[in-house]
Amino acid sequence: MHNLDTDTGHTPVSVLGLGLMGQALAAAFLGQGHPTTVWNRSHTKAEPLTAQGAQLAWAVRDAVTASPLVVICVSDYDIVRDILEPVSRDLVGRTLVNLTSGTSHAARETAKWAVDQGAAYLDGAIMAVPPAIGTPNATILYSGPTTAFDQHRQTLSSLGGPVYVGTDHGLPSLFDAAALSLVWSTLNGFLHGAALLCKAGIPATAFARFAKTGIETVADWVPGYAQQIDDGMYPATDSTVNTNLAGMKHLLHESHAADINAELPQLLATLAERAVTKGHGNNSYAAIIEQLRHPSP
Ligand SMILES: NC(=O)c1ccc[n+]([C@@H]2O[C@H](COP(=O)([O-])OP(=O)(O)OC[C@H]3O[C@@H](n4cnc5c(N)ncnc54)[C@H](OP(=O)(O)O)[C@@H]3O)[C@@H](O)[C@H]2O)c1
Structure with missing residues (x-):
C-alpha cells in the first residue's frame, strides 16, 4: 500500500x-x-x-x-x-x-x-x-x-x-482514567471550597485567585510524592498526615456549620483517619495512597 x-x-x-x-x-x-x-x-x-x-x-x-x-x-x-x-x-x-x-x-x-x-x-x-x-x-x-x-x-x-x-493497547485509556481522576478530584475540591465561601456571601471569583495558587502549589508537590510512592517510603518533610487530618476536621466543621454538603471532606478525613490507624500519622500525605491501593473496607 x-x-x-x-x-x-x-x-x-x-x-x-x-x-x-x-x-x-x-x-x-x-x-x-x-x-x-x-x-x-x-x-x-x-x-x-x-x-x-x-x-x-x-x-x-x-x-x-x-x-x-x-x-x-x-x-x-x-x-x-x-x-x-x-x-x-x-x-x-x-x-x-x-x-x-x-x-x-x-x-x-x-x-x-x-x-x-x-x-x-x-x-x-x-x-x-x-x-x-x-x-x-x-x-x-x-x-x-x-x-x-x-x-x-x-x-x-x-x-x-x-x-x-x-505496546500494551490498554495503557492510553489507563493514563486517561488516572488523569481524569486528578481533574475531577481537583475540580470538586474547588467547587466545594466555592460552595463554602458562597454560603458566606463571597463570590467564587474571589476564590479563583487563591484556588489557582493552591493548585499550582500542589502541582509542585507531585514529583516528590510520586518518588515516595515508587520508593514505598513516605518521610514527612513538609507536613504529616496527622497535621492534614486536623485541618480536614476544621473543614468538616465549617461545612456542617455552613449547612453545605460535607461528603467530600468526610471522605478525605475517613481516608486520613485510616492512614493514621495503620501507623502513617507521622508520614507525608503520600502515605494515604496505601488506603487507595485496595477496595474500601
Ligand atoms: N470533546 C472533548 O473535549 C474530548 C476530549 C478528549 C476525548 N474525547 C473523546 O472523543 C470521542 C468523541 O467525542 P466528541 O466530543 O467528538 O463527541 P460528540 O461531539 O458527541 O461526537 C460523537 C461522534 O460519535 C458519532 N456517533 C455516536 N453514535 C453513533 C452511532 N451509533 N453510529 C455512528 N456514529 C455515532 C457521532 O455521529 P453523529 O454526528 O452522526 O451523531 C459523532 O461523530 C469520545 O470518545 C470522547 O470521550 C473528547
Missing part, C-alpha cells in the same frame, strides 16, 4: 467520526497538508471540512479504502465496532488509530479484533479539548506496535504532541 500521496508527499488520512473532536482532528490533518477523507453518520457535519478541501466519503468502506491511515473517534468502543465490522476486510494492511475514549479492557479487545482482521492497530487517548488539537498543548497518548507508531509519528504530530506509552 502506498503511504505517501504523489502530489503532496503527505500520508493520506481518513477520519471517521466528525463530532466535536473528530472535526478538530480532520481540520488539523488538513491544516498540515494531508489529503483527508472524512466520514460521519450525519453527513452534514462534514460540510466545514469539505469547504477546507476534505473529501467526503458517503460510505464507511469508501473512507477506509481511501487511506493507509484510518483514524476513528466516536462516542464509544461499541460504536467503533459497529462502524468497522461490516468493512473489516478492507482494513487489511492499513493502520487503524482509535482515538475514542474508553476502558483499557475495551481497548485491548478492540486491538485483538483489529489485528485479527489484518490491520496494524494503535490505540490512543486524547488528553486535550478540541480547540487545542493541532497545537503543542494537545497531548495524545498512543500504544501498539512501535513499527506502526514510528511509521505514522510524523502524520500524527499534526494533531499535537504524540506520546508513545508502550
Whole structure:
C-alpha cells in the first residue's frame, strides 16, 4: 500500500467520526497538508471540512479504502465496532488509530479484533479539548506496535504532541482514567471550597485567585510524592498526615456549620483517619495512597 500521496508527499488520512473532536482532528490533518477523507453518520457535519478541501466519503468502506491511515473517534468502543465490522476486510494492511475514549479492557479487545482482521492497530487517548488539537498543548497518548507508531509519528504530530506509552493497547485509556481522576478530584475540591465561601456571601471569583495558587502549589508537590510512592517510603518533610487530618476536621466543621454538603471532606478525613490507624500519622500525605491501593473496607 502506498503511504505517501504523489502530489503532496503527505500520508493520506481518513477520519471517521466528525463530532466535536473528530472535526478538530480532520481540520488539523488538513491544516498540515494531508489529503483527508472524512466520514460521519450525519453527513452534514462534514460540510466545514469539505469547504477546507476534505473529501467526503458517503460510505464507511469508501473512507477506509481511501487511506493507509484510518483514524476513528466516536462516542464509544461499541460504536467503533459497529462502524468497522461490516468493512473489516478492507482494513487489511492499513493502520487503524482509535482515538475514542474508553476502558483499557475495551481497548485491548478492540486491538485483538483489529489485528485479527489484518490491520496494524494503535490505540490512543486524547488528553486535550478540541480547540487545542493541532497545537503543542494537545497531548495524545498512543500504544501498539512501535513499527506502526514510528511509521505514522510524523502524520500524527499534526494533531499535537504524540506520546508513545508502550505496546500494551490498554495503557492510553489507563493514563486517561488516572488523569481524569486528578481533574475531577481537583475540580470538586474547588467547587466545594466555592460552595463554602458562597454560603458566606463571597463570590467564587474571589476564590479563583487563591484556588489557582493552591493548585499550582500542589502541582509542585507531585514529583516528590510520586518518588515516595515508587520508593514505598513516605518521610514527612513538609507536613504529616496527622497535621492534614486536623485541618480536614476544621473543614468538616465549617461545612456542617455552613449547612453545605460535607461528603467530600468526610471522605478525605475517613481516608486520613485510616492512614493514621495503620501507623502513617507521622508520614507525608503520600502515605494515604496505601488506603487507595485496595477496595474500601
Ligand atoms: N470533546 C472533548 O473535549 C474530548 C476530549 C478528549 C476525548 N474525547 C473523546 O472523543 C470521542 C468523541 O467525542 P466528541 O466530543 O467528538 O463527541 P460528540 O461531539 O458527541 O461526537 C460523537 C461522534 O460519535 C458519532 N456517533 C455516536 N453514535 C453513533 C452511532 N451509533 N453510529 C455512528 N456514529 C455515532 C457521532 O455521529 P453523529 O454526528 O452522526 O451523531 C459523532 O461523530 C469520545 O470518545 C470522547 O470521550 C473528547
